[in-house]
Amino acid sequence: MKARTDRFGRTELPERQQRALQRAIRIEWATIGFLAVAITAVGLVMGGSQAMKAAWIEDLLSLAPPFAFLLAVRLVNKTPTRKYPYGFHRSVGVAHLVAGVALFAMGGFLIYDSVSGLLMAEHPPIGTVVIFGQQLWLGWLMMGVMALTIPLPIWFGKVKMQLAEELHDKVLYADADMNKADWMTAAGSIVGVAGIGLGLWWADSAAALFISVSILWDGVKNMKAAITDLMDTRATTFDDGKPHPDAAEIDDYLRGLPWVAEAGSRVRDQGHVFHVESFVVPRHGMHPTMQQLLDARDGCIDLDWKIQDIVLVPIDELPEEVGGAGADHQSERNR
Incomplete structure (x- = not known):
């Protein structure tokens, strides 16, 4: 396809x-x-x-x-x-x-x-x-x-x-x-x-x-x-009442792919729409093909019209900012 x-x-x-x-x-x-x-x-x-x-x-x-x-x-x-x-x-x-x-x-x-x-x-x-x-x-x-x-x-x-x-x-x-x-x-x-x-x-x-x-x-x-x-704070709902659920939905979708072990996303509010950077950790021994990455991207875009575009970044470990190792410690330190 x-x-x-x-x-x-x-x-x-x-x-x-x-x-x-x-x-x-x-x-x-x-x-x-x-x-x-x-x-x-x-x-x-x-x-x-x-x-x-x-x-x-x-x-x-x-x-x-x-x-x-x-x-x-x-x-x-x-x-x-x-x-x-x-x-x-x-x-x-x-x-x-x-x-x-x-x-x-x-x-x-x-x-x-x-x-x-x-x-x-x-x-x-x-x-x-x-x-x-x-x-x-x-x-x-x-x-x-x-x-x-x-x-x-x-x-x-x-x-x-x-x-x-x-x-x-x-x-x-x-x-x-x-x-x-x-x-x-x-x-x-x-x-x-x-x-x-x-x-x-x-x-x-x-x-x-x-x-x-x-x-x-x-x-x-x-x-x-x-x-x-x-200032690119975490995307929120239209009334700034809570974090926008699109970020969690994207991560859940990516984690459900056969070749993905872990996923975390940064979502910035562009106005009506979002720009997303998703970091994905492939399963051990698996190397995603270009087609798999493109299909994953299109699947994320289909989740919600507000996801204007998305960048997928294969990586060996999630950054702290999107829930990687040490994130809990960093969160406690920032309180």
């Missing part, structure tokens, strides 16, 4: 993931459209409220993940070149880092701004407006606008979370997390404005501080995840 050498370094996604990707693109454009309306509406009614200001800035920052995702997906399917031999899937990780830094920086600024308001005991003024000849407290408009911005982010976040898992897309996951922050921010703003109406001057700054801490925490989480992925 001829080995499928065209599978090495493949860049295309399977049909199911392609459909998911197209849906994700549509959802992200819909998110941008919604945010454009929300940013305009909140900007028109925010007045001097710190909570509304924080919510408005948070909506502006919410544009970063969708734009980062849309830019990344334009690059991921480009064919690998001599300059970029691993392809362009890692543009997803770069976009993830950019979104995380933006969230972290603005979260820090807003915390400073909110704490300053509390320490200086600022009393944010909320005036009145005349609508159809009737005088109306602006706070009612603020709370009404923020209430209208709650339902769609809840739906967007739910859909994006499902698509992020389907595509193993951490930018999409970060965006889903951001949508959760969006509706929580809107709810916090309503509480802050209502507090002003009840005479609690500090409620507005306190709500702004709550929103700011949420933004900062989103930034910290996403920066940490993006940086560790770019």
